[in-house]
Amino acid sequence: MTERSMNHAADHFDTVVCGGGPVGLSMAFLLGRAGLRVAMFEKRPTTTTLPKGQYLHASTGEFFRQWGVWDLLHDAGWETEDANGQGFYVNVANGPVAAIRAIEGTHEEYVKKWEAYSPVFPRKVPASDYEAAIRRRAEAWPNASLHFNARVTDVEQRDDDVRLTVEDMQSHTVKEVTARYVVACDGAHSFIRSRLGRGQDHGPTFGNQVLVEFRADLDDTLGRDGFFHSFVLNPRYAGWFGSKHPESGLWRYSFRHDEETPPVHEVVLERIRGALGMPGLPVEIFQTYRFDYSTGLLRHWRERNVLFAGDAAHWHSPWGGFGMNSGIQDANNLAWKLELVLKGKAGDSLLDTYEQERKSKARITVKSATYNSLHYQAIAEAARVGEGELFAQGKISAEAQLFLSQRAVPHGDNAVLHTGYQLGTLYRSQAVISNDEVPPVPGLVEYVETTVPGVRAPHAWLQDAKGRRSSTVDLWGRRFVLIGHDIQAHWMAAAENAARAMKIELPVINVAKNGTYRPLDAKFEMLYETRHGDVILVRPDGFVAAKLRAADLESATGQLQEALQSILGVTVRSASPMAEALA
Amino acid sequence: MTHKLSSFFGDIVQPDQLLERPNDQRLFIDVRLGEPADEFKDYRDCHILGAVHAQIRDVFAAQPTPYSGNLPLPELAVLEQQLRAWGVHDGTEVILYGPSMALAARGWWVLRWAGLTNVKVLDGGLKAWINQGGPVAQGETHRIPTAASGRLGLHAGNMPQILVDEVEQLGTDTLVLDARDENSYLAGSIPRARHMPAAEQWTPAGQLRTVSEIEDLYGSAGVKAGGDIVVYCGGGVLSALTVLTLNALGHKPRLYVGSWSEWNKNPDRMARSAAERMPA
Numbered sequence: 001m002t003e004r005s006m007n008h009a010a011d012h013f014d015t016v017v018c019g020g021g022p023v024g025l026s027m028a029f030l031l032g033r034a035g036l037r038v039a040m041f042e043k044r045p046t047t048t049t050l051p052k053g054q055y056l057h058a059s060t061g062e063f064f065r066q067w068g069v070w071d072l073l074h075d076a077g078w079e080t081e082d083a084n085g086q087g088f089y090v091n092v093a094n095g096p097v098a099a100i101r102a103i104e105g106t107h108e109e110y111v112k113k114w115e116a117y118s119p120v121f122p123r124k125v126p127a128s129d130y131e132a133a134i135r136r137r138a139e140a141w142p143n144a145s146l147h148f149n150a151r152v153t154d155v156e157q158r159d160d161d162v163r164l165t166v167e168d169m170q171s172h173t174v175k176e177v178t179a180r181y182v183v184a185c186d187g188a189h190s191f192i193r194s195r196l197g198r199g200q201d202h203g204p205t206f207g208n209q210v211l212v213e214f215r216a217d218l219d220d221t222l223g224r225d226g227f228f229h230s231f232v233l234n235p236r237y238a239g240w241f242g243s244k245h246p247e248s249g250l251w252r253y254s255f256r257h258d259e260e261t262p263p264v265h266e267v268v269l270e271r272i273r274g275a276l277g278m279p280g281l282p283v284e285i286f287q288t289y290r291f292d293y294s295t296g297l298l299r300h301w302r303e304r305n306v307l308f309a310g311d312a313a314h315w316h317s318p319w320g321g322f323g324m325n326s327g328i329q330d331a332n333n334l335a336w337k338l339e340l341v342l343k344g345k346a347g348d349s350l351l352d353t354y355e356q357e358r359k360s361k362a363r364i365t366v367k368s369a370t371y372n373s374l375h376y377q378a379i380a381e382a383a384r385v386g387e388g389e390l391f392a393q394g395k396i397s398a399e400a401q402l403f404l405s406q407r408a409v410p411h412g413d414n415a416v417l418h419t420g421y422q423l424g425t426l427y428r429s430q431a432v433i434s435n436d437e438v439p440p441v442p443g444l445v446e447y448v449e450t451t452v453p454g455v456r457a458p459h460a461w462l463q464d465a466k467g468r469r470s471s472t473v474d475l476w477g478r479r480f481v482l483i484g485h486d487i488q489a490h491w492m493a494a495a496e497n498a499a500r501a502m503k504i505e506l507p508v509i510n511v512a513k514n515g516t517y518r519p520l521d522a523k524f525e526m527l528y529e530t531r532h533g534d535v536i537l538v539r540p541d542g543f544v545a546a547k548l549r550a551a552d553l554e555s556a557t558g559q560l561q562e563a564l565q566s567i568l569g570v571t572v573r574s575a576s577p578m579a580e581a582l583a
Numbered sequence: 584m585t586h587k588l589s590s591f592f593g594d595i596v597q598p599d600q601l602l603e604r605p606n607d608q609r610l611f612i613d614v615r616l617g618e619p620a621d622e623f624k625d626y627r628d629c630h631i632l633g634a635v636h637a638q639i640r641d642v643f644a645a646q647p648t649p650y651s652g653n654l655p656l657p658e659l660a661v662l663e664q665q666l667r668a669w670g671v672h673d674g675t676e677v678i679l680y681g682p683s684m685a686l687a688a689r690g691w692w693v694l695r696w697a698g699l700t701n702v703k704v705l706d707g708g709l710k711a712w713i714n715q716g717g718p719v720a721q722g723e724t725h726r727i728p729t730a731a732s733g734r735l736g737l738h739a740g741n742m743p744q745i746l747v748d749e750v751e752q753l754g755t756d757t758l759v760l761d762a763r764d765e766n767s768y769l770a771g772s773i774p775r776a777r778h779m780p781a782a783e784q785w786t787p788a789g790q791l792r793t794v795s796e797i798e799d800l801y802g803s804a805g806v807k808a809g810g811d812i813v814v815y816c817g818g819g820v821l822s823a824l825t826v827l828t829l830n831a832l833g834h835k836p837r838l839y840v841g842s843w844s845e846w847n848k849n850p851d852r853m854a855r856s857a858a859e860r861m862p863a
Contacts, residue, residue, distance in 0.1 A: 188721075195725050199632040199718020294628065299718055 013037045014342050016164055016179035018152050019186035021048065022127065023310030023327035025134040025146075027183050029067060030335030032141030033478070036342055039177065040144070041166050043151035047131035050289070051213060051245065051252055054078075054124045054228075055321025057422040059456065060328050061120035062542070064130070066477040070120060072133040076246070077125030078228075080107040083243050086376075087227035088383070088404055090234050091277030091394045092218075092241070096225055097233070098404035102417050117447065118459050119471035122417055124228060126245065127324065155182070155195050155306070162305050181338055182306045185327070188294065188315035196303045203295030203370050206317050210257045211291060212268055213250040215284040218276070222251065233380055234391045237275035250286055262288045277394050293317040293373075297366050301355035309334060314362035319372035320418060322365045329425070330358050336540035337431075340568060345504055347569030353429035361425055368421065368444055379407045423447040427454045431539065431567045433546035437530075451527050453546055457483075457538045460524035462517040469520065472528075476542035479505040480564070484535035485525045486512040491535050494556035501572050502564050537563060586793040589706055592831035594691065595791065596703040598715035601678065608674050610726075612637050613709075614681035614690045616820065631680065631709060632718040635669050635726060639686065639820070643693040652845035653818035654689075659737045662697055666737075667729040671699075673736070680705040680712070684785050688824035692838060696742040704827060707790035742826075745813055745837040747845055751852065753813065758805055760836075762816040762825045763843070773815060773839075773846055774859035779804040781821035784828055797828055806834065815839035815846075 020042025
C-alpha cells in the first residue's frame with residue numbers, strides 16, 4: 001500500500017455524521033453499533049450545556065432502553081411530581097388560576113399506567129444529561145470516532161462519495177475526509193443544507209425570546225405547585241417559568257423582548273420579582289440567553305449521498321418537546337437502511353423510503369409545534385382581555401378563571417403528554433408491505449395499539465427463558481425479527497431459507513407457553529396474532545414491516561422472501577435448490 | 584393575465600412563469616437598502632432558494648461624493664467583480680426582487696445599463712414567490728465564481744439617463760416626473776416636476792397594480808405617447824420602478840440617477856426650485 005492510499009484509507013468513512021447534538025450522537029451510536037466506519041464532527045467543544053430539549057418521549061426512551069442509555073439516565077432529570085403539566089398564574093405568589101396536569105396521582109401510578117403501553121415512560125431530562133449518555137455509548141464502538149471542536153467548512157458531492165473539509169477549531173488545521181454517505185444533523189441552521197439543499201417551506205418565526213437562569217428560594221411556591229411550565233398572565237410580566245433544574249438548582253424565566261440586546265440586570269430582576277409577585281425576594285441571576293425560533297420543512301431530505309435528519313430537515317418552536325424526539329426517530333429510521341445499503345444487502349432505493357416515512361411525521365410535527373406556540377399565546381391573550389384593573393391587584397375575574405379552565409379541558413393530560421404523537425406513528429413506503437387492514441388514524445392525543453403494517457410494533461410484556469421480564473421492544477434494533485404467537489414450524493424453516501437467500505440475520509421469536517419467550521398477559525396474543533397463523537416481520541427500527549400468513553414451507557418461504565426483497569429493493573435467486581438447478 | 588404588465592413586457596416576471604420554466608442558469612438577487620446588519624439577518628432568515636444578498640450601496644451604487652446624489656452609479660469594474668463572484672456569465676438569467684419592487688427595479692436598471700440583457704424583476708417579490716409554492720432557504724447561498732475566461736463584457740450606457748447639467752437646461756416640452764412620496768415632493772422639487780409617486784404603482788401586498796390602473800396613474804400625470812420624459816426621485820431607486828413600468832408601457836423615459844439628493848447640493852439649483860414651483 002502506498003503512503004497516499006494509506007492516508008486516503010485513514011480519512012475515508014462509510015458515513016460521516018455532521019453535527020453532534022442528540023440526532024448526530026444517535027446516528028453515530030447506531031452506525032457504530034452496526035460495525036460501520038463512522039465519524040461525527042461537531043463544532044462545539046462538547047455536548048450541550050444549554051437548558052433545552054428536556055422532554056423525553058416514551059418512544060425515544062424505548063430506543064434509549066435498547067441502547068443502554070436509559071440505564072445511564074436512571075438518576076437524571078426531574079422527579080415526576082416536580083415537572084407536571086402547565087399552570088397559569090396572575091402572579092406566582094397568589095397561586096395558580098388554572099392548570100393542565102400531565103399526570104394525576106403519584107410517580108408509581110404514572111409508571112404503572114405507562115407500563116401498559118411501553119416498558120419506559122415519558123420523562124423530563126436535561127439535554128446535557130442525555131447527550132452525554134448517548135455520547136458515552138457511541139464512543140464505546142471502536143469503529144466510531146466522535147470529534148468535537150471540529151467544524152465542517154466545505155462539502156462536495158462526487159461520483160461515488162462525498163468530500164468534506166473539516167477544520168479543527170482549536171489548532172485551525174484543516175483536513176479533508178471522504179465518506180460514502182453523509183448524514184447532516186447540523187441543526188436548524190444547517191451548513192450542509194445551505195450548500196446542498198433544494199429548498200424549504202417556512203412557517204412563523206417566534207422571535208426575540210429571552211431565557212434567564214436564576215437562583216431563588218421558590219420551593220414553597222413554584223416548587224410546591226410542581227408545574228413544568230408556569231405561565232404568567234399579567235401583561236407587564238407576561239412570560240413563563242420553567243421548573244427548577246434537578247442538578248444546578250436554577251430556575252428559568254422566559255419572555256419576549258423586542259430589542260437587540262437583552263434587558264439590563266435591574267430590569268430582569270424587577271421583571272422576575274414582578275412575575276412572582278414577590279418584590280423583596282433575593283434573586284441571583286446566572287445567565288441570560290436570547291433565542292429565535294423559526295419554523296421550516298426541507299423539501300428534499302436526500303441529495304444523492306447526503307441525507308438530512310433532525311432540525312436540519314424540520315425545525316420549529318420548542319413547544320411540545322418534539323424536536324429532539326422526532327430527530328432521534330429520524331436517526332433510528334435511517335441508520336438500519338444505511339447499514340443494509342452499505343453492507344450490500346439492500347438496494348439504494350431503500351434510502352428513499354427514509355424521506356417518505358419521516359417527512360410525513362415531520363409535517364405533523366411542524367404543524368403541532370406551531371399550533372402549541374400560538375395556542376398558549378392565544379389562551380393567555382384572550383384571558384387577559386378586560387382584566388386590566390384586576391392585574392394591578394394580582395388577580396383576575398371569576399369569568400377569566402372559568403375561561404381558562406374551559407380552555408384547559410380539551411387540552412388535558414394526553415394533550416400535554418402527546419401519547420398519540422409519541423407512539424402512534426404510521427409509515428407508508430416501499431419498506432412497508434401493506435395488507436387489507438385499516439390503520440388507526442394517527443392523532444396527537446390518542447394512541448391505538450395495533451400491528452397493522454407501518455406502525456411501531458407495540459409493547460407487550462414477555463418472560464424470557466431465565467424468567468426475567470422483558471418487553472417486545474427489547475427485541476428490536478439490530479436486525480429484522482420474525483415474531484408471532486405459537487409459531488408454526490414451517491415459519492422457522494422459512495426464516496432460515498429467507499435469511500440465507502438475502503444474506504441477512506432473521507431470528508424467529510416464538511412467544512408461546514413453551515417458547516423462548518412466554519407472554520406475561522393476554523396482550524401479546526391479542527396484538528400479535530390477529531388471525532391464527534399470522535407472523536409479523538418487524539424491521540430493525542421496531543416498526544411492523546409485514547404481516548404474513550402461509551400454510552406450508554414453500555408458501556412461507558416465498559412470502560417472506562418476496563416481502564424482504566420488496567423492502568430491501570433487491571432481487572435474489574430463489575433459495576430453492578430445485579429453482580437453482582433449473583436456472 | 585393580460586392585465587399584468589408582465590404579460591407583454593419580458594423584464595417583469597411572475598413567480599409561476601419562473602416555476603414553470605426551471606433554469607439552472609438562473610440567479611436570484613435579493614436587493615436591500617436598509618440598515619446593512621438588519622437586512623442581512625432578514626435575508627439569512629428567509630430568501631428565495633439560491634438567491635444572493637445585494638445591498639444597493641455596495642453593489643448597485645458607488646460611494647457618494649460631496650457633490651453627487653446619495654446613490655451614484657457603480658464603477659463597472661467593481662460591479663463586474665461582484666457579478667463574477669456570483670458566477671454570472673453571458674448566459675445567466677438574472678431575477679431581482681426585494682422588500683419593495685423599487686429596490687429590485689434599481690438593480691434591474693443598473694444591470695441593464697451595464698449591458699446585461701436577460702434581467703427581470705419578480706412581480707410581488709418573496710411573498711408572491713412563497714404564495715406560488717416557490718422554495719425558500721435559510722442561511723447564505725454559496726456560488727461558484729465565474730471562470731476567468733467566462734464572458735461578461737460590461738459596458739456602460741445601455742439605458743437612457745440624463746445628467747444634472749442637462750436637467751438644469753430642460754425645456755417645457757419635457758415631462759419631469761417626481762417618483763417620491765408626497766411629503767418629500769412638497770418639501771422641494773426640480774422645477775416644473777409633476778408628482779407621480781412610484782409607491783402608488785404597487786398594492787399593499789407588494790405586487791404591481793394592473794395595466795389599466797398604472798396607465799391611469801400616468802395619464803393623470805400627463806404622460807403621453809412619444810413624449811420626452813425624465814424621471815427622478817431621492818436617489819434613483821423609486822424612479823427606477825417608474826422607468827421600469829414606463830418602459831413596459833412603451834415609453835422611453837430617461838432616468839436622472841443623481842435625483843433630488845444631487846440636485847439639492849447646489850444653492851443655485853435650490854433657488855430655482857423655490858422660484859419655479861409647479862402650481863398645485
